Structures are given as structure tokens and as C-alpha cells.
Amino acid sequence: MEAGIEQLYQLAEAIGIARQWWDVDGMRQTVSDASLATIASALGYPAENERDIAHSLEQLDAEQRQPPAMIVTEAGLPTVLPASLARAELTDEHGFTTALPVENWTLPPVDVPGYYRLSLAGHELTLAVAPKSCPTVHDFAPGKLWGPAVQIPALRGTASHPFGNFGELDEAVKLFAARGADVMAINPVHALFPGNGQGFSPYSPSSRLYLNTAMGAPELMGLPPLPEQPGGALIDWEGALPRRLADLRKTFAGL
Missing domain, CATH: 2.60.40 (Immunoglobulin-like)
Known part of the structure; x- marks a missing residue:
């Protein structure tokens, strides 16, 4: 059994499981053998007994001899x-x-x-x-540059909406460009949580691979704009976000 425990420790080290750690009180703690076996098994390397551990070590050795991804x-x-x-x-x-x-x-x-x-x-x-180095802004546009930082939801256009979208952003970009601005910084536009008005923070997205659909502006694609909705000085996200997504879905269904 002692040999099996040593193999378990070998497997844990090979797959990156730390056996010891320091807690908030500065005390050194040791992960139990049972926990090591459970964690290794959950990671795809069965370790319930000596035979499992031996097979997992063989599996790991074979994986390490494969070309990298x-x-x-x-x-x-x-x-x-x-x-x-x-x-x-x-x-x-x-x-x-x-x-x-x-x-x-x-x-x-x-x-x-x-x-x-x-x-x-x-x-x-x-x-x-x-590349040998990361390009900087000055590699593309040398000299002194200026531009605003805007929060898209805070933008307001000619139409009445509870919060701004890519349509208002388009208007703002053209407005500042006409006045000589070189750049515009915008808040994150990652995907949120469709239908959930409480998950509206751009800094807590559901995915960083996709855009926030609630920022969509059909008029940028030559479609009729979204119907106007009343909005106040503060954004009522819990009500405004589901309504905006419902209007966008209605527009999509009519294509």
C-alpha cells in the first residue's frame, strides 16, 4: 500500500495537484490522500486503487509523448x-x-x-x-492624438430610447470625427444575459466572444429603426433591457 501512496503522490505532482498549502492563518495544511484520489479521478486520471493509479500514470506518460496542441x-x-x-x-x-x-x-x-x-x-x-513586438497607436498614427471616452448606454440620439445603442455610437463617432477627434474609447460591449434585466453590467458578461445584442441598431443595416421608448435620467435596466431585446426579436422575426 505504501508503494501505491507514493504512486498517488507521483500522479498528483505530474497533473499539477498541490499536496500542501498555506491557509489564511499561515498554517501549513496537507491535502488528504482520499482528496488527492478524488481530485485526480475528477480530472480524468482514476486513482481509487493501485491498479487505477498505475493505469493513470501510463495514460499520462502516453499523453506527454504526444505532440503539443x-x-x-x-x-x-x-x-x-x-x-x-x-x-x-x-x-x-x-x-x-x-x-x-x-x-x-x-x-x-x-x-x-x-x-x-x-x-x-x-x-x-x-x-x-x-510579431517581434506589439504595435502601438503611434505606429499607425504618430503625433499627438485626442478623443473622448464614452459609455454607449449614456449616449442619446434624435430618437427617444432608455439607453444608447450602436446607432447612437455611430452618430457620436461621426460627430467627434467631424471635429477632428482621432480615437474614441467605448465601454465593453460583450454579450450579457438576454432576458435578464439584472445582469446588465458590461464588466460581468456571459461571454467575451460575442457582442451585446441589446446594443443592436437595425437602422445600421438599412432596416426600420426600433420603436421609441420613454427613458428617464437614470436607466431602468430591469425593465428597459428585456423590452429592447423583445423589440429586436420582433424585428428579426419580420425579416
């Missing part, structure tokens, strides 16, 4: 590959594929930054080619 490199520099790979084909973001020579387990430099699909001896993975 992604390799990150820098534009213009050679890329060192896992020693088990020898042939390479690179497909860029436009679908163009190039055969690359591999010498001493190293890819030749890729000069154009971007994400590539890399085929290595039958294995497919992502090659992320980073």
Missing part, C-alpha cells in the same frame, strides 16, 4: 520541434499550404505573424507566430 514562436526566428517529428506542412489563414524543410528538428523562420495549421508527420497542431 499548439506551438508558439516569434516571426523571423526558427522553431524547435519535438524530436519525434520530421516532416512539416504549413497552412496559413488563407488556406495556402507550403511544405517546409525540417533540419535538426527545427522549422525555418516564418516571417508573417498569424495562426497556422502545422502538419507534422501526420499530426495536426496550431502554430502561433507572434
